[in-house]
Amino acid sequence: MAFSEFRPLDENSLIEYIKATPSLSSKIGHNYDGLKIKEVGDGNLNFVYIIVGPSGSFVIKQALPYMRCIGESWPMTKERAYFEAVALKQHGGLCPEHVPEVYHFDRTMSLIGMRYLEPPHIILRKGLIAGIEYPLLAEHMSEYMAKTIFCTSLLYRSTTEHKRAVVEFCGNVELCRLTEQVVFSDPYKVSEYNHWTSPYLDRDAETIREDYLLKIEVAELKSKFCERAQALIHGYLHTSSVMVTPDSTQVIDPEFAFYGPMGFDIGAFIGNLILAFFAQDGHAGQGNDRKNLFHQKFTALWDEHKNGSGEAYLPAIYNNPELQKLIQEKYMKELLHDTLGFGAAKMIRRIVGVAHVEDFESIKEANIRADCERRALELGKTLLKRRREFVSIGEVISAMKHIQS
Amino acid sequence: MAFSEFRPLDENSLIEYIKATPSLSSKIGHNYDGLKIKEVGDGNLNFVYIIVGPSGSFVIKQALPYMRCIGESWPMTKERAYFEAVALKQHGGLCPEHVPEVYHFDRTMSLIGMRYLEPPHIILRKGLIAGIEYPLLAEHMSEYMAKTIFCTSLLYRSTTEHKRAVVEFCGNVELCRLTEQVVFSDPYKVSEYNHWTSPYLDRDAETIREDYLLKIEVAELKSKFCERAQALIHGYLHTSSVMVTPDSTQVIDPEFAFYGPMGFDIGAFIGNLILAFFAQDGHAGQGNDRKNLFHQKFTALWDEHKNGSGEAYLPAIYNNPELQKLIQEKYMKELLHDTLGFGAAKMIRRIVGVAHVEDFESIKEANIRADCERRALELGKTLLKRRREFVSIGEVISAMKHIQS
Numbered sequence: 001m002a003f004s005e006f007r008p009l010d011e012n013s014l015i016e017y018i019k020a021t022p023s024l025s026s027k028i029g030h031n032y033d034g035l036k037i038k039e040v041g042d043g044n045l046n047f048v049y050i051i052v053g054p055s056g057s058f059v060i061k062q063a064l065p066y067m068r069c070i071g072e073s074w075p076m077t078k079e080r081a082y083f084e085a086v087a088l089k090q091h092g093g094l095c096p097e098h099v100p101e102v103y104h105f106d107r108t109m110s111l112i113g114m115r116y117l118e119p120p121h122i123i124l125r126k127g128l129i130a131g132i133e134y135p136l137l138a139e140h141m142s143e144y145m146a147k148t149i150f151c152t153s154l155l156y157r158s159t160t161e162h163k164r165a166v167v168e169f170c171g172n173v174e175l176c177r178l179t180e181q182v183v184f185s186d187p188y189k190v191s192e193y194n195h196w197t198s199p200y201l202d203r204d205a206e207t208i209r210e211d212y213l214l215k216i217e218v219a220e221l222k223s224k225f226c227e228r229a230q231a232l233i234h235g236y237l238h239t240s241s242v243m244v245t246p247d248s249t250q251v252i253d254p255e256f257a258f259y260g261p262m263g264f265d266i267g268a269f270i271g272n273l274i275l276a277f278f279a280q281d282g283h284a285g286q287g288n289d290r291k292n293l294f295h296q297k298f299t300a301l302w303d304e305h306k307n308g309s310g311e312a313y314l315p316a317i318y319n320n321p322e323l324q325k326l327i328q329e330k331y332m333k334e335l336l337h338d339t340l341g342f343g344a345a346k347m348i349r350r351i352v353g354v355a356h357v358e359d360f361e362s363i364k365e366a367n368i369r370a371d372c373e374r375r376a377l378e379l380g381k382t383l384l385k386r387r388r389e390f391v392s393i394g395e396v397i398s399a400m401k402h403i404q405s
Numbered sequence: 406m407a408f409s410e411f412r413p414l415d416e417n418s419l420i421e422y423i424k425a426t427p428s429l430s431s432k433i434g435h436n437y438d439g440l441k442i443k444e445v446g447d448g449n450l451n452f453v454y455i456i457v458g459p460s461g462s463f464v465i466k467q468a469l470p471y472m473r474c475i476g477e478s479w480p481m482t483k484e485r486a487y488f489e490a491v492a493l494k495q496h497g498g499l500c501p502e503h504v505p506e507v508y509h510f511d512r513t514m515s516l517i518g519m520r521y522l523e524p525p526h527i528i529l530r531k532g533l534i535a536g537i538e539y540p541l542l543a544e545h546m547s548e549y550m551a552k553t554i555f556c557t558s559l560l561y562r563s564t565t566e567h568k569r570a571v572v573e574f575c576g577n578v579e580l581c582r583l584t585e586q587v588v589f590s591d592p593y594k595v596s597e598y599n600h601w602t603s604p605y606l607d608r609d610a611e612t613i614r615e616d617y618l619l620k621i622e623v624a625e626l627k628s629k630f631c632e633r634a635q636a637l638i639h640g641y642l643h644t645s646s647v648m649v650t651p652d653s654t655q656v657i658d659p660e661f662a663f664y665g666p667m668g669f670d671i672g673a674f675i676g677n678l679i680l681a682f683f684a685q686d687g688h689a690g691q692g693n694d695r696k697n698l699f700h701q702k703f704t705a706l707w708d709e710h711k712n713g714s715g716e717a718y719l720p721a722i723y724n725n726p727e728l729q730k731l732i733q734e735k736y737m738k739e740l741l742h743d744t745l746g747f748g749a750a751k752m753i754r755r756i757v758g759v760a761h762v763e764d765f766e767s768i769k770e771a772n773i774r775a776d777c778e779r780r781a782l783e784l785g786k787t788l789l790k791r792r793r794e795f796v797s798i799g800e801v802i803s804a805m806k807h808i809q810s
Contacts, residue, residue: 159582159631163575170568170575177564180716189721212728216735219718226564226717228632311585312631313624316594323617330621 006078006108008064011037014049017111018060023104024113029055041068045076045255050116057118058103063110063255076174080255081110083172087257088114090232091148098144100250117243117250124249125239128276129359138293140249141242141269146297149262152232154312156305166229169258176226176258179235183349184222188215193354200370204377205352217384221341229259237268238346238357239276263338266294270393271343271380272357275350277400278376279359292393299328337387340396344383351377375403411483411513413469416442419454422516423465428509429518434460446473450481450660455521462523463508468515468660481579485660486515488577492662493519495637496553503549503654522648522655529654530644533681534764543698545654546647546674551702554667557637559717561710571634574663581631581663584640588754589627593620598759605775609782610757622789626746634664642670643751643762644677668743671699675798676748676785677762680755682805683781684764697798704733742792745801749788756782780808 009017014037018024028035034054041048041061045068049060063081067074085105092099104113127134154162186194188209196205208214234241235256243250306324307315318327350357351373360376363369379400383390390396414422419442423429433440436458446453446466450473454465468486472479490510497504509518532539559567591599593614601610613619639646640661648655711729712720723732755762756778765781768774784805788795795801 154628154631159585160578162631163578163581167572167575170572173565173568176568180564185719185722189719212731215722215728216732219723219732220735223559223717226559226567227634229634230632312628314590314594317590317620318624323620326617326621327624330625 003109006110008047009049009060009062009109009111011039011049014051014060017109018051021104021106021113024051024058024060027056027058027103027113028053031055045069045080052116057116059100059114059116061112061114076178078110079107080172080175081105081112082107083169083175083257084253084255085112086168087232087234087254088112090152091144091234091251091254091257094151095144095147098140098249098251100252117248117252120245121243121248121250122245123240124242124244125272125276125358127244128239128273129279129362131280134244134246134249136247137244137249141251142293142297144249144251145237145266145269145294146301149231149233149265150298150301150305152259153230153262154310155302156308156310158309158311162229165232166259169232172256172258175235175256176260179256180222180225182354183345184218184225187349187353188218191354194352195354195356196352197360197366197370197373200367201352201373201377204374208348208352208377208381211381213385214381217341217387218345221338221345221384224261224338225264225342228261231259231262232257233260233262233265234268235260235264237265239269239272240358242269261338261342263335263340264342266335266339267342267344268346269343270339271346272350274343274379274396274400275347275357275376276359278372278379278404279357279363295332299332302328333391336390336392340383340387340390344380344387347376347380348384351380379403408514411515413452414454414465414467414514414516416444416454419456419465422514423456426509426511426518429456429463429465432461432463432508432518433458436460450474450485457521462521464505464519464521466517466519481583483515484512485577485580486510486517487512488574488580488662489658489660490517491573492637492639492659493517495557496549496639496656496659496662499556500549500552503545503656505655505657522653522657525650526648526653526655527650528645529647529649530677530681530763532649533644533678534684534767536685539649539651539654541652542649542654546656547698547702549654549656550642550671550674550699551706554636554638554670555703555706555710557664558635558667559715560707561713561715563714563716567634570637571664574637577661577663580640580661581665584661585627585630587759588750589623589630592754592758593623596759599757600759600761601757602765602771602775602778605772606757606778606782609779613753613757613782613786616786618790619786622746622792623750626743626750626789629666629743630669630747633666636664636667637662638665638667638670639673640665640669642673644674644681645763647674666743666747668740668745669747671740671744672747672749673751674748675744676751677755679748679784679801679805680752680762680781681764683777683784683809684762684768700737704737707733738796741795741797745788745792745795749785749792752781752785753789756785784808 031053036052038050039047040050047062047064051058051060063078065075065078066072067076085102088099088102092101100115100117102112102114150156234251234254235258236253241251241253243252306319313327318324360369360373363372382399440456440458443455444452445455452467452469456463456465468483470480470483471477472481490507493504493507497506505520505522507517507519555561639656639659640663641658646656646658648657711724718732723729765774765778768777787804
């Protein structure tokens, strides 16, 4: 450890820190001539430095005890860096192809040293806004989600391992509470943080606050989010938590990670793809077959490990092909419904809640933006209220097209 | 602390221990003349001593690192005494009328000193077998369940408090695993521990192992048991965990306590009352209006605290009488279905699993016993598979009477 107590780094103290940290200095061959340092944290929360030297590179991410985008008036535990580091290591162990390697973690400094995702890696959301197609994205993201979610669930683990892991991530409650507020609560009540494309969506926002059925359904999802420790989820898997090139897909920023419902991750990702679709007038074909791939990969892992140490379905009771098929169908159907519910909640909150998405925000004309947002809102409300009537992602895509036309 | 390391007590070392422990010796006025000590542990797990002197009394319960009824060949953590003591104190704080007071806890010795439930207190199961009616039982048990369950849920608590509490009880995983095995697994597969009234029920036991729908439904309940941290439940709330007189109802033995689904406790209690009914040819009118009382008390607590610190349904979103009513109806309906599912699983496991109930075991003629058990099994299977079709306890009672007739 380079420093004995927490202090926010700047570019000068950063060099000092790297020199005192062998796991970092070795990455640049202990060579400080021609070292380039650039602060690039464009997210809402943290400081991110890219360090590039002639013989290597890495990234330093430091969490400060408040939200970067708002300042010291919105405190936020810097312990989130600890949960991010643990999640990166655990998910990285399960799916190293799609999670950047962690070189160094310093809990005192709330600091992670990790792989620099070099150009042409860009944030997926920006690629989608630019209309770039990523033919491998569905393959990669379904691989990432299936592996990380399956292998941290009771389909793969004993209940002893599971409860031990749950305990560790219960400590990340402060970030869970932020999600509870901005996803499940604020959009459904009057809140100083809410905003929307006004005046065009004033009535739409009001309608959401008056929709009993919507509020009843979102309460059920919130209960699941708070109570159901199903798997170690990323917790914030939107299209800005993914960096891509045409060949590479890397999932970053799991500081919201905890043991929660699987559908929250899948829903976050799909919900953000649907937002991209409505922002682009049909540009985002990306989403179309994603769930089928996830379904295939997840059930393939299940088949592969059905006689393993997972304790949800003991082989002595369920190891019969017909019964196994019925069990999987039921499990996957419920996971689809959770996914659609959580995905819908994420869509709604991005239109009438505190944090919006660049997909829509980059549409300059407010009336055009409002039309796109209203369509997404309409689908979100339908999915949240009637998610149990959907049996496939194909039906969701039909509903998207129906609203779009 | 009287001893610096764990040792099983006997009647001699017990006196030594009491003398060295002011919180216990004060209970008998430090008076050892005429002290009566009696070992009465008739349960499966622990040693229980009653200490009665001229000026006072108490009970000492000590957990040994194995199951008492089987011996050292079935190890079981003595840390269960810690979880029992914490649960007794927390539930006792919420409902002191129906939980015996803890005077002393010694974690090293896995030893609890607590109120002696003096005669005429008897185990409820024995009272029910003897055909005694307890007119206050429904009132008392619904009070106990409503208060302990409501006040440890997100209807009453913040998510911060909730996750902190969940963490503590995740440590009780070994006892949770015992439940997973004997309630949700063994009865549905061939297991050396299973037994039943043979040969009469041989075909019935086999039918259970071949019933796909039953096995699919019990897997869903097991997932809920393992994943859903809804409230601090007793974890073993059968009729042998309740001591009664006509005026007093005391819930004991919460060593299986953890954060799990509310319906597991209510179901355990109701399931055991239904077993008593089938063992008694209609003797147990006790159960008839219990759920209505629980429903009333639980929703009354909810109404009282709807503007409190509970975070499941924020007042700013849900504080509208009509919406509040809809939310409660949905919540209580789901709780009823969980209750019936878990209750059914508890009934089934008591007939074809490892541990049976005295209600049936005390029926000497095997063919008569088998007839009673088969009726209970039939109801258990119906409830487990079709629980979502029931809208009230009244309908369950009709189903009981229909099977009985």
